[in-house]
Amino acid sequence: DTNLDPWALREDFPILARQVHEQPLIYLDNAATTQKPQPVIEALNHYYRDYNANIHRGLHQLAELATEAYEGARVKLQHYIHAASHKEMIFVRGTTEAINLVAQTWGRTHLRAGDEVLVSMMEHHANIVPWQLLRDQLGIQIKVIPVNALGELDLDAYQQMFTPQTRLVAVTHVSNALGTINPVREMTAIAHDFNVPILVDGAQAVPHLQVDVQALDCDFYAFSGHKMYGPTGIGILYAKQALLEQMPPWQGGGEMIKQVSFAQTTYADLPHRFEAGTPAIAQAIGLGVAADYLTHVGLENIQAWEHELLTYATEQMSAIEGLRIIGQAPNKAGVISFVMQDVHAQDLGLLLDQLGIAIRTGHHCAMPVLHHFGVNATARASFALYNTFEEIDALVAGIHKVRQMMS
Numbered sequence: 001d002t003n004l005d006p007w008a009l010r011e012d013f014p015i016l017a018r019q020v021h022e023q024p025l026i027y028l029d030n031a032a033t034t035q036k037p038q039p040v041i042e043a044l045n046h047y048y049r050d051y052n053a054n055i056h057r058g059l060h061q062l063a064e065l066a067t068e069a070y071e072g073a074r075v076k077l078q079h080y081i082h083a084a085s086h087k088e089m090i091f092v093r094g095t096t097e098a099i100n101l102v103a104q105t106w107g108r109t110h111l112r113a114g115d116e117v118l119v120s121m122m123e124h125h126a127n128i129v130p131w132q133l134l135r136d137q138l139g140i141q142i143k144v145i146p147v148n149a150l151g152e153l154d155l156d157a158y159q160q161m162f163t164p165q166t167r168l169v170a171v172t173h174v175s176n177a178l179g180t181i182n183p184v185r186e187m188t189a190i191a192h193d194f195n196v197p198i199l200v201d202g203a204q205a206v207p208h209l210q211v212d213v214q215a216l217d218c219d220f221y222a223f224s225g226h227k228m229y230g231p232t233g234i235g236i237l238y239a240k241q242a243l244l245e246q247m248p249p250w251q252g253g254g255e256m257i258k259q260v261s262f263a264q265t266t267y268a269d270l271p272h273r274f275e276a277g278t279p280a281i282a283q284a285i286g287l288g289v290a291a292d293y294l295t296h297v298g299l300e301n302i303q304a305w306e307h308e309l310l311t312y313a314t315e316q317m318s319a320i321e322g323l324r325i326i327g328q329a330p331n332k333a334g335v336i337s338f339v340m341q342d343v344h345a346q347d348l349g350l351l352l353d354q355l356g357i358a359i360r361t362g363h364h365c366a367m368p369v370l371h372h373f374g375v376n377a378t379a380r381a382s383f384a385l386y387n388t389f390e391e392i393d394a395l396v397a398g399i400h401k402v403r404q405m406m407s
C-alpha cells in the first residue's frame with residue numbers, strides 16, 4: 001500500500017486549483033503531459049532571474065553557476081535511472097529526438113540493407129517512424145512483435161522472431177495507448193542471447209515506476225522531461241558508454257568539438273559530443289528538480305497509488321454499459337483507453353471538457369495498435385500522483401451524463 005497523500009501533494013500544483021468552463025479542473029490527461037510542481041516552476045524562474053548565463057568555457061561567476069547546475073542536473077538524472085556514469089546521459093529535446101538520434105547515428109553506421117529491426121505492435125509513432133526513415137534510407141526491414149487480445153506483448157512470438165539478420169530491438173516500456181507494462185528485462189535478456197542490442201522507449205515509464213537501466217541491462221533508454229513533471233523541451237537518451245563511443249556525432253556545432261580547423265575537426269568527449277549548440281539550460285535544471293521531487297515522493301508510493309486509482313477506475317468504468325476498455329493487461333500503468341458504443345470519442349472528450357474534465361481522444365500517436373483493436377480513436381484517461389478517487393467519480397459521472405445527453 002502507499003503512504004502517498006494526493007491532497008497534500010496537490011498543494012504543490014497550483015494549476016490543479018483552477019477552473020475551466022467555470023468548473024473545477026479535473027486533469028486526467030497525464031500521459032500527454034503532467035503538471036509541474038512548484039519547485040520545478042521556481043527552479044526555472046530562479047535560473048533566469050538570478051544566474052542566467054551560457055554554460056561551459058565561460059570564466060565568469062554566473063557561467064560557473066549555470067554550468068554547475070546544468071551538469072548537476074545530469075548527475076541527478078543519472079541517479080534517477082541508476083545509470084553507471086553521467087557520460088551515458090545525453091540531454092535531448094525529448095523521447096522523439098532521442099530515438100531519432102539513435103536511428104541516425106548508431107543506426108546508420110551499424111545497419112545495412114536486409115538487416116531487421118524488431119518493434120512491437122503497441123509502439124508510439126516516435127518508435128516506428130524513425131525506423132521507417134532508416135528503411136527508406138538503408139533498406140532495413142521492420143518486423144512487428146504481436147500483442148494479444150489483452151494488449152500484452154507476445155513474448156514467445158518475440159523469441160521466435162530473431163534471425164541471423166536481426167540487428168536491433170526497439171520497444172516501449174509502457175504503452176501510452178494501452179497502459180501495458182512490457183517485460184523489458186526479460187526481453188533484453190532474450191535479445192542479448194542473440195547478441196542484439198535493445199532500445200527502450202521509457203516515456204511513459206519514468207513517471208510511473210522506478211527505472212533501473214543497469215538492472216534492465218538495456219542498451220538505450222529514452223524519455224521526456226514533460227512526462228515526469230518536468231519542463232517541455234528536455235529529455236534524456238541513456239546509452240551504454242561502449243555504444244556511445246561507437247556512435248558518430250548527431251549534430252555539428254559548438255560544445256561538441258575539441259579543435260576546429262577547415263582541415264580537420266576533433267570532437268568533444270562524452271556526453272558533450274552529442275550536445276551541439278546552446279542546450280535547454282533552464283529545462284535541464286528543472287528536470288533535475290523534477291527527479292528530486294519524484295524521488296522525495298517515492299516511485300514505489302506513486303506506483304502503488306496509481307495502481308489503486310487504476311483498479312478503482314477500471315471497476316467503475318467496466319460497469320458502464322456499452323463502454324469497452326482497450327488494453328486489459330494484468331500488468332498496467334495508470335492509463336485507461338476506452339470506446340463507447342453510441343458515442344464518438346471526440347464527442348465524449350468535448351463534452352467532458354465542458355464539465356471541467358480533461359482527457360485525450362484520438363489515436364494517441366499509436367495508430368497501428370488502435371487499428372489492431374479495430375478502432376481508429378479512443379478516449380483515454382491517464383493518472384498521476386495528484387489524482388484522486390473523487391476525480392475518477394467525476395469522470396464516471398461525466399460519462400453517464402454524456403450518455404444521457406447523446407441517447
Ligand SMILES: Cc1ncc(COP(=O)(O)O)c(CN[C@@H]2CONC2=O)c1O
Nearest residue numbers: 031032094095096124126176203204224
Ligand atoms: C510511449 C511514448 N513514446 C514517445 C512519446 C513522444 O514523446 P515526446 O513527444 O516528448 O517526444 C510519447 C508521448 N506521448 C504522447 C504525447 O501526447 N499524448 C501521448 O500519449 C509516448 O507516450
